[in-house]
Amino acid sequence: MRRTIFIIVSVVFALGLIACAKTETTNNSNSTTTTAGTPAAPKTGTETASNPSTGDKIGVAECDDFIAKYEACVSGKVPEVARAQYQATLKQWKESWKKAAENPATRGTLAAVCKQAAEQQAAVLKTSFGCNF
DSSP, X not given: OHXXXXXXXXXXXXXXXXXXXXXXXXXXXXXXXXXXXXXXXXXXXXXXXXXXXXXXXXXXXXXXXXXXXXXXXHHHHSOHHHHHHHXXXXXXXXXXXXXXXXXXXXXHHHHHHHHHHHHHHHHHHHHHHOOXX
């Protein structure tokens, strides 16, 4: 249990550091690209975090994949008494990752952050609840 809490706190701390990091980026506001290097749809200014067409997607493949697997594990294998804690952690990740994805300075590092979180949580959830990522 302490190990799980330590990992969660470490991931949240790492996200905080990444969110506060300042890097130089070139930003062309006329066009954007996805992490796969293909053009993304232009922003119209009407998008919101609760836009049903995007759901709870972060917009970074590694993050979206991890979130889907984590949600499936938590809802399917984590006992009800512990589920709220895992869902609260997931909610915090989603909020901070959405903010990081919106910031051009932090978006580039987000895939690595999500991949690291996925690796850490895969080990913890497999041991604790038998989840396979």
